[in-house]
Amino acid sequence: MATLGIAGFGYGIRYETACSSRVSTMAGRWNARRTGRLGNPFEFERPEAVYPVRLAVICARSVTGNGQRVTVWEGGQRVLAVAYDTMIAGYGGHHINTLRLWSAQSGNLVDLEAFNRGDYMQAMSAQVNAESISRVLYPNDATPAGQELRLKQEYFFTAASLQDITRRHLSMHGSLDNLGDHVAIQLNDTHPAIAVPELMRLLIDENGYGFDAAFAIVRSVIHYTNHTLMPEALERWPVQLLENLLPRHMQLIYEINAHILGRAAQASRQYRIRFSATSRLSRRAMAGRCAWATWPSSAHAGSMASALHTDLMKKTVFRNLHHYFPDRIVNETNGITPAPLAPRLQPAALEPGHRRHRRWLITRFEQLGRLEPHLGDRGFLDHFADAKRTTSRDSPDW
Numbered sequence: 406m407a408t409l410g411i412a413g414f415g416y417g418i419r420y421e422t423a424c425s426s427r428v429s430t431m432a433g434r435w436n437a438r439r440t441g442r443l444g445n446p447f448e449f450e451r452p453e454a455v456y457p458v459r460l461a462v463i464c465a466r467s468v469t470g471n472g473q474r475v476t477v478w479e480g481g482q483r484v485l486a487v488a489y490d491t492m493i494a495g496y497g498g499h500h501i502n503t504l505r506l507w508s509a510q511s512g513n514l515v516d517l518e519a520f521n522r523g524d525y526m527q528a529m530s531a532q533v534n535a536e537s538i539s540r541v542l543y544p545n546d547a548t549p550a551g552q553e554l555r556l557k558q559e560y561f562f563t564a565a566s567l568q569d570i571t572r573r574h575l576s577m578h579g580s581l582d583n584l585g586d587h588v589a590i591q592l593n594d595t596h597p598a599i600a601v602p603e604l605m606r607l608l609i610d611e612n613g614y615g616f617d618a619a620f621a622i623v624r625s626v627i628h629y630t631n632h633t634l635m636p637e638a639l640e641r642w643p644v645q646l647l648e649n650l651l652p653r654h655m656q657l658i659y660e661i662n663a664h665i666l667g668r669a670a671q672a673s674r675q676y677r678i679r680f681s682a683t684s685r686l687s688r689r690a691m692a693g694r695c696a697w698a699t700w701p702s703s704a705h706a707g708s709m710a711s712a713l714h715t716d717l718m719k720k721t722v723f724r725n726l727h728h729y730f731p732d733r734i735v736n737e738t739n740g741i742t743p744a745p746l747a748p749r750l751q752p753a754a755l756e757p758g759h760r761r762h763r764r765w766l767i768t769r770f771e772q773l774g775r776l777e778p779h780l781g782d783r784g785f786l787d788h789f790a791d792a793k794r795t796t797s798r799d800s801p802d803w
Contacts, residue, residue, distance in 0.1 A: 406495075406502055407493050407494060407495030407500045407501055407502040408495035408496040408497070408500070409495070409500075410495070410499065410500045411502075412500075412502065413502050414502065414503050414504075414505055414566075414569075414570075415493070415502070415503070415504040415505065416505055416506075416507070416562060416565075416566035416569075417504070417505075417506050417507070417562060418506060418507055418508075418509075418538075418539050418542075418558060418561070418562045419448075419489050419506035419507060419508040419539055420539055420540070420541065420542040421539065421540050421541070422540065422541055422542070447491055447492075448489045448490060448491045448506075449489065449490045449491075450487065450488070450489050451487075451488040451489065451490055451505075452487075454487075454488035454505070454569060455485055455486065455487050455488070456485070456486045456564070456565045456568040456569065457483055457484070457485060457486075457512075458483075458484045458485070458486050458509075458560070458561050458564045458565055459478055459481050459482065459483050459484075460481055460482045460484065460557060460560070460650055460651070461480075461481040461482050461649060461650050462478040462479060462480055462481030462652065462653070463478070463479045463480050463481065463652070464476050464477075464478060464479075464652050464653050464656070476609075476610050476653055476656075477610070478653065482534065482535075483512060484509050484510070484511065484535045484538060484561060485509070485510045485511065485512050485535070486507040486508070486509065486561060486562070486564070486565030486568075487507065487508045487509075487510050488505050488506075488507060488508075488565075488569070489505070489506050489507075489508060490503050490504065490505050490506075491503070491504040491506070492504075505566075505569070507539065507561065507562050507565045507566070508539050509535050509536055509537075509538035509539040509561060510532075510535055510536060511531045511532040511534075511535035511536065537554065538554070538557050538558055538561050539558075539561075544558075549646075552642070552643075552646060553646060553650065556642055556646060556647070556650055556651075557650065559596050559597060559599060560599050560603070560650075560651060560654075562597070563597045563599050563600045563603055564603055566597075566600075567590075567600060567603055567604055567607060568607070570588060570590065571584070571607060574587060574588060581608065581612055581614075581622065582622070584622055584625070584626050585622060585624075585625025585626045586625075588626055589626065589628060590604075590626050590627050590628065591628050591629070591630060592627060592628065592629045592630065593630055594630060594631065594632050594633070595639050595640045596640065598629075598640070599651070599654060600627060601623060601627060601661070602651075602653075602654040602657040602658055602661065603654065604619075604622075604623050604626065604627065605619050605620065605623055605657045605661070606653055606654065606657060608622060608623070609657075610653070616660060616664070620661075620664065630737075631714075631718060631722075634714070634717055634718065634721060634722060639722070711736070712736050714736075715734060715735070715736040718734060719734055
């Protein structure tokens with residue numbers, strides 16, 4: 406996006422270490438960089454961007470002065486999300502975007518009452534529990550405690566990011582009515598799917614919108630990218646865990662589900678049968694699956710990694726929803742893949758002007774069609790194959 410001059414923010418968690426085998430080799434470097442004597446010179450703490458994130462709260466209904474019933478939160482765990490920014494320069498350095506990572510901290514560093522009575526572990530427990538959210542990348546979720554931590558992590562960075570987005574929008578435009586005209590939120594796979602009910606909560610509980618108005622804004626703002634067809638890779642959360650940790654969001658998930666089923670009831674009997682099979686909101690089901698499954702109805706469009714992937718998604722995971730919302734699933738083929746290859750592509754067929762072409766090879770992939778006249782040139786094809794082999798050797802993931 407920075408290379409193409411598209412303004413944007415990337416959001417995530419500022420992890421301190423990793424326990425996944427794939428990224429475990431990074432753990433030492435992360436710790437050295439973050440806790441070393443010189444720190445990390447590439448990131449900047451943003452003390453003006455600190456947001457509270459609350460978990461395991463009690464939902465209470467109250468009536469405002471205008472008679473509107475609103476949901477307020479009481480008790481629970483309060484964690485502070487502190488922003489750290491890294492500047493990401495695009496190719497050529499003409500544009501810069503921001504990668505904003507959230508660090509979890511406790512507002513109260515020490516429980517002085519517990520400390521003074523000699524219970525030192527209890528005195529530090531709030532700090533430890535808060536900081537554990539951003540401590541480890543991919544914690545083992547084979548245990549209930551691990552599952553809870555993973556859900557806390559995903560809600561933590563999603564809630565902080567949405568607060569940041571809405572704050573900046575309100576500072577510039579004064580209203581969230583036109584949020585969809587200025588903001589596009591792209592959910593990267595299922596991990597931030599909780600953004601749908603969280604944005605609904607911000608609009609309804611914090612800004613006084615009705616359900617239908619909030620739903621329309623959410624649909625205009627949130628988009629979704631799917632990367633896999635494997636059921637085990639599509640996150641699922643037990644209903645009980647969601648109800649304990651995020652009770653208000655569970656209420657909103659039920660309301661979204663009821664809204665969609667209500668729309669389906671207005672359609673033909675065929676659609677009613679399909680949606681009866683699609684709805685998974687029962688206490689025996691996995692609520693995370695339901696929140697994600699209702700996404701196409703609460704978001705504007707979904708993009709897939711390839712044309713084949715898109716076709717399979719329409720026929721499998723989103724089969725029922727695709728029948729009812731046939732315009733929601735679109736194909737946006739990943740444009741990153743050619744990037745490592747393009748700088749190495751200096752075919753003899755383009756010399757002596759290949760340096761002049763390097764810029765568009767990197768930044769305007771649609772211009773690769775200009776190489777078609779050289780497809781019969783054996784020298785060019787050999788050069789192209791060699792560039793692919795070199796790129797694959799240097800970047801195994803590519």
